[in-house]
Amino acid sequence: MADVYHIPALLHESVDGMNIRTDSICVDVTFGGGGHSKEILSRLGKGGHLYAFDQDEDAIHNIPQDDKFTFIQSNFCYLKNFLKYHNVDQVDAILADLGVSSHHFDDQDRGFSFRFQDSELDMRMNKSGNKTASFILNTYTEEKLADVFYLYGELKQSRRIASVIVKTRKETPYKTVRDLLTTLDSFVGRGEKEKKILAQAFQALRIEVNEEMDTLKEMLVQGLEMLKPGGRFAVITYHSLEDRLVKNFFKTGNFEGKIEKDFFGNFETPFKLVNNKVIVPTPEEEERNPRSRSAKLRIAEKR
């Protein structure tokens, strides 16, 4: 395991935005290395509690000893059920810091990073999940593969990449990161462009393996339901697809960003935006923590 599990991004901006009182009931749906959770706990006192979710069992090593803390090893798409199980009907604030942690990229055995060529093409955040990246590469139809690379990686050459994958796997099924890099080699160019395209391709597969878009939607809908009126939702995203969903949901209450008027023509939204403009890391934070560079924070308050 890497020495530093994860450096939290936009730590103070996001936790300040949660508007925590000492007796708040809070949820951190993406516990990871526990950086945000630690900051939340430091602001809680008598009557306050923090429920934290992570689907990756590795996060268990970071659990703090604190009576005000409960860890739930689960996908956050089961947010509502698990809170009900713990007799929680409503919460004051929810934080989501989406995607994978540095720990995932730094773990040579998990296949998230193109730096480790011998690693198996796994990419599951939940190690007992049933869909790996190699499963996708070896079984999806050419059309479905092209969709994954286009929709989740925004790769212009998605169709040609999918076509080469389908031809290659007939001879040799995909197993390691090296296998995928060999296929992508002719599509990536060299230098910074190479890294960018590889990152986009790996991101696409990771999103599909972990069903990140569907689980995010599920969590946002359940989070809205669980928040008290006046409760805060703070979400940090790392790519434009996630950010668009969160932005639309906070603005309109739906994922398409459709403005829905009531019978009298009034525009009704479930949230009041706390920040109209998205919050991004300062140059100092980016310098200190390069992985925070793509972070975007949006905060909304339930009406």
Ligand SMILES: C[S@@+](CC[C@H](N)C(=O)[O-])C[C@H]1O[C@@H](n2cnc3c(N)ncnc32)[C@H](O)[C@@H]1O
């Ligand atoms: C960016 S990291 C969060 C880091 C954390 N805020 C910290 O300070 O260390 C995202 C974490 O959320 C977890 N995660 C991502 N999607 C999840 C989901 N759908 N359900 C539960 N956990 C998830 C990942 O396993 C990872 O540990």
